[in-house]
Amino acid sequence: MKKTDLNELRKDPLLGRWIAVLSESVPPSEYRQDLSSEGVHEKSCILCAGRESETAGEIMLVRNASSTNVSHKWWTRVIPNFNPVFKVEGELGRRGEGMYDKMNSIGANEVIIESPHHNVQPEDMGLEQMSRVIQTYRDRISDLEKDSRLRYTLIYKNHGISAGSHLGHPVSHLASTPVIPKRVKEELDGAKQYFAYKERCIFCDVMREELRVGSRVILETRHFAAFCPYASKFPFETWILPKRHNCAFQDIRSDELEDLALILSSMLKKLRTLFPDLSYNYFIHSAPNRVPRKDHWHTLGEDFHWHLEIMPRFLRTSGFEWGSGFYILPTSPEDAAKYLREV
């Protein structure tokens, strides 16, 4: 998909959701069902170690200090997205258009290369590599939160064709947006309402409830628990919650970071053992940039709690899900957790 300098963000007047419109429209002839179904073969993969000069504008690198081999000089590497929807340069330019609202598509779009090797997932390279990937997530968020135009940074991973991935090389993505995305705002609002009523963090309560009941828990480590949520949207959906209450992922301590590498690696391996060709997405939900712009977020530190959600992508959503926002779960969270505990 082509992009130019003038992508714009538009607000849905009914639902309050922002969307990005590419300035240079893709014509109908370029649409096929499943645009993303072709993979990239190793020979033509410019994300592999040794071909760094072909991807311009390196943003960050976790260096392999011990290696003298040119093809092993880094462990993780961050580069700009090839076709960024959100761009760093420019002003927000909030303005109206008739009855509608729009602004410029300011933000950041980055590719986090999770491994120097093609087709080798970080969880298969040992805990140290997974820790480096998580450290890269943390460092990028910490860097981007200094930009006061940016309200939110989402880290996400697409694995497999059904999850929207078209690269054979293991990568995560980062998108920073000048607005708080709708799904995140819904979580913030839900957590705020719960806090207003209970004077407790809903995530802390969910954690206690899940550990008490046990039937939906898959794994528990020193600092984290992984469980299938009571009202999962998709079968085998898994949330990883830190035990220590904290709204911001980037405040993770180094012992917690290592522990997150352990539980995330274990969960991905369990899912892939149960479903060898699994497509999945995962993403981190953390607090918005904490520049105190609005009173609305003043309790944020107390009422929000960062977490990671893993969504297996088995099923095609139908008109029922799109039209209603109501999901049907063919496998109960209790049974899904049991299958996952046992592998």
Added chain:
Amino acid sequence: MKKTDLNELRKDPLLGRWIAVLSESVPPSEYRQDLSSEGVHEKSCILCAGRESETAGEIMLVRNASSTNVSHKWWTRVIPNFNPVFKVEGELGRRGEGMYDKMNSIGANEVIIESPHHNVQPEDMGLEQMSRVIQTYRDRISDLEKDSRLRYTLIYKNHGISAGSHLGHPVSHLASTPVIPKRVKEELDGAKQYFAYKERCIFCDVMREELRVGSRVILETRHFAAFCPYASKFPFETWILPKRHNCAFQDIRSDELEDLALILSSMLKKLRTLFPDLSYNYFIHSAPNRVPRKDHWHTLGEDFHWHLEIMPRFLRTSGFEWGSGFYILPTSPEDAAKYLREV
């Protein structure tokens, strides 16, 4: 997917969304990527005319009065869903489970057979057939709204594999739920907020704005307009809005019904001309059952406006969309409308 009598509805404590959990869980071995990818061939299709005895419990039929041929004795036919998630019999049974909330999966799940013939879409059978399909939608909603346990009835269509359809026979579906689904509630809330601020219906305002600007309008008939929304979620998304303000689809007049058949047929033909193998969903958003249960809905007649949304399904959603609720539109609504006007 198997179902038993004890499906349950569960409420997501954070997002307020209800989901349905099947009582008899599908085991991991029965999951494949894209469960729905096999179609049904005509020879084994029990929805075709002449095989009525193989689908029990006929709910409604639009008779072909002029035909003496046994295989043409009806034009549209409604039967119970083969594996209903929502069942008509029973009490709601709202109750708690630890910190969570649940209830029984009361409701209705019906299949609306849109044509007596396999692989023949109603829009290819002429306007009379499309009118009969819409009349069937109306009659089913009018019947189900008498059940005070049911809060909402969604009519939706899945066409093509990417849209979740696995039947070669043209059908729509109906799902009645004892709760207002999240997506519908968001529209009701958004429309209510707009009305509180402007003292006007947001849909009427959008209609006026679109007809004034013109660039996103595809078709205008006597009673309806079809346009690509300003902040579409998917490329070539199209909304059909009635010009007469009314919250309830089932109050459609007969001249409006014929006109809706015309504009819906035209839109589906346009989309299929531009994209011959298109998968799409459409659904009708109408007011919830108007049994006045809550003050919350007291302005409903003024602030909501029924409509039909058509969603082409070209792209696989990725972790970005699922994690953020933020959508990227590769073709602008203005360009999409232009392409659709010109076919």
